[in-house]
Amino acid sequence: MVSGKTVVITGGTRGIGRAIAEKFFSAGNKVIVLYNSSDQEAEKMKERGFYVLKCDVSKRDQVIDTAKKVSEITKTVDILVNNAGIWYLIPFEEFDDEKYRRMLEINLNGAIYVTHAFLPLMKEKGGAIINIASNAGIGTSALGTTFYSITKAGIIILTRRLAYELGKYNIRVNAVAPGWVETDMTIGGKSEEEIEKLRQWFRERTMLHTTGKPEDIANIVYFLASDEARYITGQVIVADGGRIDYLTHGI
Template sequence: MSFNGKVVVVTGGTKGIGRAISEKFKSLGANVIILYNSSDNIARELEEKGFLTIKCDVSKRSQVKKAAEIVAEKYDKVDVLVNNAGIWYLFSFEEFDEEKYEKMMKINLDGTIYVTYEFLPLIKKSKGVIINMASNAGLGTSAIGNTFYSITKAGIIILTRRLAYELGKYGIRVNAVAPGWVETDMTIGGKSAEEIEKLRQWFKDRTMLHTTGKPEYIANIVSFLASEDSTYITGQIIVADGGRIDYLTHGI
């Protein structure tokens, strides 16, 4: 599998799953552009390693449009777009927090829409690939408190299928990856070693493989979906959660 000379854009690519995806494509020879909205120090480190980083809040269409213009000035196409940027807040329906809900919607779902729309002219030039980061939460496999996050990811799943239908005429493939629980700063950051171990065990008990996810597992799937090895795959949601057992069987 080689991406020599290919142009890959990854949103939220400085940390966690996005960082693993960015590094995977870089190792395969791609020119990788990372859109990020925090972690300036990490972005500078990545610049020194040959990545192009652009500070961009994907929830603001004007910033996304500017980022697309910057990429267009340097490259005449985009071969792969990975819509990875996202945030997660945990609260039940009865604890509805409008500010957190709107922030998740703007970044997770609206951000995916804005980035795809503004970069589409460059993707059309290469008959490229779009890969969206969904979640098994968007398919209903999620504990209590994840209702509103699940809604944003369900929206990404529907968007993926609709884009595959609408953009297929251009030779563009659109798929999504729906990870289960993956160990990243977002899921274990700020927790004690004891809390992390309890969390790991909780998820191990609820997967068929009795293990937890690593960012590189997801990066491997993304690179496959972007490669010629998956030429006949579009409109699909690839679930990567270790065989998560539905939460209803545990009475959560």
């Protein structure tokens, strides 16, 4: 049980981030949500008792300013979840520098900026950092995900390096690598027919013949943040229904 803790979640107003925020909030934690564009959702969460701060994690100055604001709300942060991310499907031969850089800036640089800025609030008491990676970062056969995969592979090695460097502060660092999860990022703007085709494509590529829900990932994050996971650090938990289409057998 994780209760009475202070939790900071990036990208916490939608999709997986929202499910994670709801999980911790319902268990009686102080939840501070960082978001960039979902103003209406952010306002609704604020009305319910969440702390909500607007911040583009790809802008280091904004992240530093936000960490200062959080330090006025709480003296320490117990749990940090680096969830903010975007993706674009880009076949390699259609390389788009702007889209690639945006993914890199948010998915990878954002996690670095946020962790660095919030570390002073975690060092004294220790705690848990959970990064949201992707099974794409390990190497699945979905076309058009090469550049997205690079950013998520970066998250995986960042997780292991931070576990090594921050262990002296009793800070555990782990990652969750989801498979395809139905969120507005993965199905937004698509027709019901298109969504069903996507569902079927991913069902056929999992051992469990199913797709993920945001709550599936939130449950793992919650466990990794708990005392029950006190002996776990530097690990990547893959939650993808047992994908069978990895490009190689290596890790």
